[in-house]
Amino acid sequence: MIPLLRVELVKALKRMRTYVIFLIVIGIPVIMTIAVHANPPGAPGRGESGRAGGLFYLATNTGLVMPAAALRLMSGFLLVIIVAVFGGDAVAGEATWGNLRYLLMRPISRGRLLGTKFLVALLCAWIATVLVVLAGFVAGVIAFGYHDLNVPGLIFSSYSQSAGTLVGHLGIATAYVAWSLSAVVAFSFLFSVLTDAPTGAVFAGVGLYITSTILDAIDSVPSGIRNILPTHYFDSWVDMFTQNHVSTDMWKGAGITLAYVVVFVGAAAWHFRRKDILS
Amino acid sequence: MTIAQPLAPSGETVVEIAGLSKRFGSAVLAVDDLSFTVERGQVVGLLGPNGAGKTTCLRMLLGLIRPTAGEAKLFGTTVRPGSRELFRVGALIESAAFVPHLSGMQNLRMWWEEGGAKWRDADLDAALAIADLGDAIDRKVKTYSQGMRQRLGLARVLLGRPEILVLDEPTNGLDPQEMREVRQLVRRVADAGATVLFSSHVLAEVEQTCTHAVVMDRGRFVAGGSVASLIGTSGSVYLDVSDVDAAERLLATFPNVTSVTRESPGLVLELEDHGSRAALVKALVDAGIGVDTVMLRRRLEDAFLGLVEDWRS
Numbered sequence: 001m002i003p004l005l006r007v008e009l010v011k012a013l014k015r016m017r018t019y020v021i022f023l024i025v026i027g028i029p030v031i032m033t034i035a036v037h038a039n040p041p042g043a044p045g046r047g048e049s050g051r052a053g054g055l056f057y058l059a060t061n062t063g064l065v066m067p068a069a070a071l072r073l074m075s076g077f078l079l080v081i082i083v084a085v086f087g088g089d090a091v092a093g094e095a096t097w098g099n100l101r102y103l104l105m106r107p108i109s110r111g112r113l114l115g116t117k118f119l120v121a122l123l124c125a126w127i128a129t130v131l132v133v134l135a136g137f138v139a140g141v142i143a144f145g146y147h148d149l150n151v152p153g154l155i156f157s158s159y160s161q162s163a164g165t166l167v168g169h170l171g172i173a174t175a176y177v178a179w180s181l182s183a184v185v186a187f188s189f190l191f192s193v194l195t196d197a198p199t200g201a202v203f204a205g206v207g208l209y210i211t212s213t214i215l216d217a218i219d220s221v222p223s224g225i226r227n228i229l230p231t232h233y234f235d236s237w238v239d240m241f242t243q244n245h246v247s248t249d250m251w252k253g254a255g256i257t258l259a260y261v262v263v264f265v266g267a268a269a270w271h272f273r274r275k276d277i278l279s
Numbered sequence: 280m281t282i283a284q285p286l287a288p289s290g291e292t293v294v295e296i297a298g299l300s301k302r303f304g305s306a307v308l309a310v311d312d313l314s315f316t317v318e319r320g321q322v323v324g325l326l327g328p329n330g331a332g333k334t335t336c337l338r339m340l341l342g343l344i345r346p347t348a349g350e351a352k353l354f355g356t357t358v359r360p361g362s363r364e365l366f367r368v369g370a371l372i373e374s375a376a377f378v379p380h381l382s383g384m385q386n387l388r389m390w391w392e393e394g395g396a397k398w399r400d401a402d403l404d405a406a407l408a409i410a411d412l413g414d415a416i417d418r419k420v421k422t423y424s425q426g427m428r429q430r431l432g433l434a435r436v437l438l439g440r441p442e443i444l445v446l447d448e449p450t451n452g453l454d455p456q457e458m459r460e461v462r463q464l465v466r467r468v469a470d471a472g473a474t475v476l477f478s479s480h481v482l483a484e485v486e487q488t489c490t491h492a493v494v495m496d497r498g499r500f501v502a503g504g505s506v507a508s509l510i511g512t513s514g515s516v517y518l519d520v521s522d523v524d525a526a527e528r529l530l531a532t533f534p535n536v537t538s539v540t541r542e543s544p545g546l547v548l549e550l551e552d553h554g555s556r557a558a559l560v561k562a563l564v565d566a567g568i569g570v571d572t573v574m575l576r577r578r579l580e581d582a583f584l585g586l587v588e589d590w591r592s
Binding site: 003004006007008010011014015016094097098099101102103104105106107108109110113273274276277278 | 303338341342343344345360361362363364365366368370372373374376377378379380381385389390392393394395435
């Protein structure tokens with residue numbers, strides 16, 4: 001497993017595209033911070049505090065909320081596409097090069113190769129998520145300082161959070177978002193095995209996210225279904241910053257994500273072991 | 280199930296294809312009850328028109344495709360994905376392909392290590408000699424020409440000092456010079472003791488390079504055996520002689536000459552076997568008739584087309 005993992009990591013990390021993606025996820029939070037610093041937003045109205053706008057308002061108070069605002073905005077779409085690229089390209093990309101047949105005519109187990117490829121895709125997706133937070137953190141602290149959050153009467157009353165709590169919340173939020181996105185990675189990965197077309201597999205992951213978001217927004221869809229959608233608890237981490245409340249919904253969200261990852265990767269492995277390699 | 284026919288009766292069987300079939304979907308039967316064996320040291324050409332099922336057969340032999348029925352065996356063991364026996368095989372299937380954003384050298388090394396082998400065990404010198412890429416070995420593969428890729432592909436094949444080479448149309452897309460280099464390479468590797476199984480639709484290539492051939496069409500076994508025997512079944516000979524009339528009269532008296540026809544400026548003989556050509560020429564020369572050319576007319580191409588046609592009808 002270890003030599004396999006090392007080789008697959010090198011393949012991913014010697015690729016220009018990986019760095020372009022990393023540059024994008026670093027650059028956008030920096031640009032956001034500059035924009036917010038140049039033109040600070042006003043206090044959000046009632047009920048708007050959970051949106052990215054509310055987080056940007058809090059971010060002007062302390063740089064420690066800036067990474068959360070960046071994460072909220074990026075995880076809404078761009079990060080989804082990026083992690084879908086990592087998942088969707090994993091196997092189909094190799095098939096498109098024609099190199100997959102050369103890997104599989106060696107005495108290595110297909111299951112192990114698949115597991116390694118998924119792990120590398122996950123690592124890249126997680127690194128991208130962490131980079132968003134790190135870039136937002138550095139830019140935010142430079143622009144707005146490293147100190148406690150103190151907002152007079154944001155929603156009902158004045159609101160504060162210590163710097164230490166904020167950093168802890170940032171850690172939890174990063175891990176939670178990275179993990180939640182893993183369901184998208186896994187779905188793209190499944191399609192990366194089912195088809196030999198990387199773009200199709202990327203669209204599958206993005207499509208899953210969009211479909212889930214749309215279904216979740218329709219009130220007439222039974223809550224029993226909406227509650228198990230992969231994106232239903234996607235933003236439940238935001239409460240940590242807007243209400244200083246660590247929601248138990250995050251446990252539900254993490255559990256549902258785990259179920260999706262197991263199902264998607266399991267299906268991918270089942271198919272891959274039987275697949276005729278024609279690429 | 281057909282009993283596998285050995286191409287030559289003696290020696291150790293290293294490849295055994297037994298009743299092998301592959302159905303894609305419900306309609307397409309790409310390989311249909313195919314059986315043949317390859318003995319150690321043979322250079323076997325797998326011949327057939329496009330769509331005959333050659334590639335599908337070789338992919339099953341390498342564990343890339345699951346047979347619908349039958350077995351493909353390497354060294355007596357049925358091949359499955361990831362079989363240990365694959366360590367002893369070097370293969371090139373369709374075009375050589377690599378990770379484009381890595382250098383030639385990185386590709387060789389990663390492919391080698393990904394298979395679970397240690398880099399110091401690879402036969403890098405032999406591989407680099409074949410690749411003959413010079414400093415380009417450290418350039419990204421996406422900058423390589425088709426010929427360079429194919430040479431790197433052959434280098435990768437040789438990294439593990441394979442006992443069997445499986446090559447699927449290895450000269451496809453190469454220029455004549457590169458084709459000749461590949462054929463010479465195959466011969467060199469074979470002379471060093473390796474067994475070679477390679478598919479081709481270039482018949483001259485099989486004729487020049489192989490000791491044995493398997494002819495297949497529409498997924499089925501049509502004929503197999505030594506190249507000489509495949510060419511030799513009821514051959515015809517073209518003769519250029521100084522006196523056509525005298526030669527025609529003389530040759531008609533030989534019992535193994537079934538017919539003599541004029542084909543300007545010479546004669547075409549239908550023979551029952553080839554062993555007697557020398558005797559015929561000697562008889563002509565003894566009778567004072569000059570012989571300029573003796574040409575075997577039935578090349579593998581005719582044999583191949585004849586076999587496939589016979590089989591189809």
